[in-house]
Amino acid sequence: MQLVTDPDEGGLGFTEPLIAWYRKNKRSLPWRDSGDPYLIWISEIMLQQTRVDQMQPYFERFTAKFPTIFKLAQADQQEVLSAWEGLGYYSRARNLHHTARTVVESFGGAIPDTWDELRALKGVGDYTAAAVLSIAYHKPHAVVDGNVIRVVSRYLGIADDVRSAAVRKRIQATVSRWIPAKAPSDFNQAMMELGSQVCKPSNPQCRQCPLQAHCVASLTARTDTIPYKSPAAKVPHVNVVVGIIQDESNRVLIARRPDDVMLGGLWEFPGGKQESGELTTDTLHRELYEELGVKIGNVVFFHRLKHAYSHFKITLHAYTCSVLMGSPTARTSSELKWVSVSELDDYPFPKANRELTRLLNRRDDNEY
Template sequence: MYSEEKKQYFSTELLGWYRRHRRDLPWRRSNNPYYIWISEVMLQQTRVETVIPYFERFIERFPTMESLANAPEEEVLKLWEGLGYYSRARNLQGAIREVQERYGGTVPDTKEEISSLKGVGPYTSGAILSIAYNKPEPAVDGNVMRVLSRYFLIEEDIMKNSTRSSMEKLAVELIPEGAAGEFNQGLMELGAMVCTPRAPHCLTCPVRQHCSAREAGLEEALPVKKKAKPPRPEYRIAALIEGSGSNSGKILIRQRPQEGLLARMWELPHVEVPYMYPAAPSLPREVPEGVNSLVDALAGETIGFSPERWFMQAEHTFSHIHWEMQVVLGTLERPVVPGSRDAHLPSHYRWVDAASMAQFAFPNVFLKIINRYFSK
């Protein structure tokens, strides 16, 4: 379908360019498959500049697979805090435990074995096998599909599995013998630094001479990508509940359920409401009943919740949901008396101050709210 000359030019020029211009990134200083694995998981949906300090802190704390396999999940999530997509961290730890148990602590070097591990898809397996073991396996992500779409003028929708599959086959044909790791990293690098989604830097592109999209004036029209369904909006009220007495200077947090979105992470109590309430010095009359349900374990006959004032507005977008959130400051109507039947919180609630925050992993949206509260 594509001439050998066109493919050979692409492979040769790209590999030479990468060897001359590759960025000095911490995970490129070693062919340790464990480190490469961590970096590739962190880099999914996340910019290189953001990942670097996370990667360095992570391998400092967990320098070996054994140390990560044996770590409490809470500690792993705390080090991941702010990166988002927390299932990546859980799957990574679960897969590392599988490697410890099934492969004696050695990351498998075959497609079949490595693809059987939890959370390891085609891209991650291809990246590890090619970069760590120099196996001629494709590692096709969004950057790579953009480069291939433009250079070879591929006008099929890259969101389709059939398009990805054909690009993986093409990528294998392009890999130079003995240089799989460098070539795949060069493809990623070209997409990240030169063949960018908007305003590609064609004049500095090492393969511009035979780029079909550039010749046709379609470089900014490709790749073809069907727009994803926008995330549905959800409106929420969250409560910063301030403690008193022995809990003075603390706020109430709760742990999310064991399964589902942001599983087992910590958060401010919050509740979905039918629409976004405007910020005001005091809550509208109808809100307190809804807010009371935020503290379901404490609200009722003996302890109630009195909303006092708005604190801030926050928002966060997941892949399928967009939260718009009003945050209200509140206090318990009367403090929990030590020794009473209300003295002990349910296991999924805690009182925390600024110093104890380090013990709990929070989604970014709540971390920002709480840090702002404690810094006021």
């Protein structure tokens, strides 16, 4: 039996059963059913970081608030960040907002339908451009995401490291040859759907798969070793210490992060990274003096929690405290505000800080 599927020949043996399977089994999804380029663009940005079932409630909340690109373009950045809250990767929300304004100003609100115009927009990479052009405008640009890499590497029996640029290039070139001019939208969505529903990372459902007859990994019982991914680099860990500074009216001080940094535009409790040899309370005193120009006292431990970002992990140590000397000044943040605990919900916070605002709200509820 010839087990090495020829990528060129694979086109028909792969594409036809795949698309037939998709048309019979596809899920009904609001952006898919609408055909609206705006909704497809939003969904593809969100899907870069999360699975369909997890992302759908966020998609519905976001598009209920901003049902058109015009509504999104008119919105204030804080409203956009609030509607995005919980999804993480906030630069994507800021880019979405910026791009909505560009599309309204330069294209009359119509999302461009050419590769060069789309790729020139902020936050639109190869993946998003290919997804929007194929799904919304039926142009034959093949998308390559984790699902596509898994399906193709198994189907062709590619045992090399899928983190390598050469393997990704090979897969991109292969699907770019296979994508049919007559059904590019179905082809791309079928690949992603098959990867998420059938050709799962572990225990792929090969018996239900339309590609099994020619799939090398399945026929050679290597679905547990293909795709091969070299171990990821160790993720660094940092301790972050923040102060929940309270005034005599029981308001708390919050700071807005500058737009051009990670989590830019979101609010947080002031603080920063622990330095080597410091106690967490030393960090608190140092950071609040450096960031706000104040000396603090009445320091009481409040909460500790762990949180993981894509490239590092943190342990967040939170203390309540009050100002003993000085008046808080925004030295490193773009804005400071004293707000009551019940008002904290009105501001967009990153996940770990949001957990602190929840605990503060609960603490205040229990006090009455």
